[in-house]
Amino acid sequence: MNAPYGPYLPLWREAQSEAFDLAQNSTARGTVKLDLWGKPAEIYANANLSIYSAQACNARCAFCVEELRPAARGVSLAAQKTVERDDTRYFAVLQAVLAALQPLNPSVSITGGEPSQDVRLPRILRTLQEHGARKRTVTTNGSGLLDQREGRQLIDWIADTSVAHLNISRAHWDDRVNARLMRYRSEASPDAAALREIVARAQRAGTRVRLSCVLVAHAVEDLGSVMRYVDFAATLCVDNVIFRQLMRHDPAVTRANFVTRFAQRRGVPMAPLLAALLQRADFSFVRQVMGYYYYVEVWRYSHNAADGNRGIDVVFEGADLAQLERSKTCMPGVIQELIFHPNARLASTWQPWDGVLGPPAPVSLSAVL
Numbered sequence: 001m002n003a004p005y006g007p008y009l010p011l012w013r014e015a016q017s018e019a020f021d022l023a024q025n026s027t028a029r030g031t032v033k034l035d036l037w038g039k040p041a042e043i044y045a046n047a048n049l050s051i052y053s054a055q056a057c058n059a060r061c062a063f064c065v066e067e068l069r070p071a072a073r074g075v076s077l078a079a080q081k082t083v084e085r086d087d088t089r090y091f092a093v094l095q096a097v098l099a100a101l102q103p104l105n106p107s108v109s110i111t112g113g114e115p116s117q118d119v120r121l122p123r124i125l126r127t128l129q130e131h132g133a134r135k136r137t138v139t140t141n142g143s144g145l146l147d148q149r150e151g152r153q154l155i156d157w158i159a160d161t162s163v164a165h166l167n168i169s170r171a172h173w174d175d176r177v178n179a180r181l182m183r184y185r186s187e188a189s190p191d192a193a194a195l196r197e198i199v200a201r202a203q204r205a206g207t208r209v210r211l212s213c214v215l216v217a218h219a220v221e222d223l224g225s226v227m228r229y230v231d232f233a234a235t236l237c238v239d240n241v242i243f244r245q246l247m248r249h250d251p252a253v254t255r256a257n258f259v260t261r262f263a264q265r266r267g268v269p270m271a272p273l274l275a276a277l278l279q280r281a282d283f284s285f286v287r288q289v290m291g292y293y294y295y296v297e298v299w300r301y302s303h304n305a306a307d308g309n310r311g312i313d314v315v316f317e318g319a320d321l322a323q324l325e326r327s328k329t330c331m332p333g334v335i336q337e338l339i340f341h342p343n344a345r346l347a348s349t350w351q352p353w354d355g356v357l358g359p360p361a362p363v364s365l366s367a368v369l
């Protein structure tokens with residue numbers, strides 16, 4: 001097995017996020033202390049700031065993580081999600097949050113809901129660019145990327161504001177199967193031809209595109225279907241694909257919903273896939289990433305090494321929402337990630353009612369008016 005970036009450690013694969021040790025095997029190995037609106041905060045040095053779009057998603061995937069996260073804390077998405085409707089207030093708070101987090105310089109990802117249907121997205125992108133936010137990422141189901149927003153197509157806003165990564169959720173290589181799995185309410189996901197155009201325009205601007213696929217029985221579920229998906233990505237000139245295991249959760253505290261029922265019936269573990277990769281000469285191990293509730297393995301598939309092609313990064317991710325809660329009690333006081341919620345409040349969790357950091361209301365609007 002070729003391991004250009006470091007040794008593969010079987011124990012990490014076995015224990016996954018349970019083996020996370022902030023000081024020993026995290027990507028940053030430390031924390032940063034800063035003041036957030038007059039209160040001291042200790043934050044993981046490589047923490048990500050997620051801008052959680054207020055726009056409701058126009059799909060209804062049976063494996064939806066937006067629905068699963070609150071369910072794993074015993075509440076429904078509908079009960080916990082509130083939205084700041086006033087644009088002036090929303091952007092004033094966003095600016096205040098970016099300024100307060102400037103000493104940390106977090107990577108920033110925009111997620112949903114569905115950001116590509118969010119009328120605020122161009123302004124959010126411009127705001128992040130103006131603040132020089134690091135490693136800006138947009139995660140989307142892709143449905144609105146060719147829509148007009150403020151005079152140009154959304155993909156152009158993404159390209160022109162120097163977004164580093166564009167993650168497009170795609171459950172299957174076949175357009176019809178994908179639409180069936182993602183159950184769009186209105187606009188469909190881009191078909192293969194539209195995706196090809198989106199990828200080309202993003203790449204011309206230096207934005208790296210990743211396709212994201214959840215492992216689901218009777219869809220992408222084994223090495224054969226994973227390889228078909230990777231080959232599909234190659235036809236789009238996408239060199240980065242991630243396969244996600246449906247997030248684990250603790251049934252004892254989880255509020256059952258359509259996602260938890262689907263996970264029971266059709267969730268597919270990634271362990272057998274990872275074991276199979278160890279046997280393949282056309283896959284090279286790249287690295288393992290330990291997270292406080294997730295575990296990632298990065299592999300490189302050399303699909304056409306003879307012509308010098310650098311190959312495709314094939315990534316596998318498993319996450320455990322019960323481990324997330326355990327991590328919080330093991331490392332009390334350490335903030336692992338930051339979420340700017342649709343209600344225009346910063347929190348250390350995906351629940352707007354837990355770990356609220358600020359800013360205290362009312363925010364001064366003077367800086368943005």
Ligand code: SF4
Nearest residue numbers: 057059060061064141
């Ligand atoms: S596209 Fe994403 S947010 Fe929308 S339903 Fe599917 S998993 Fe949920």
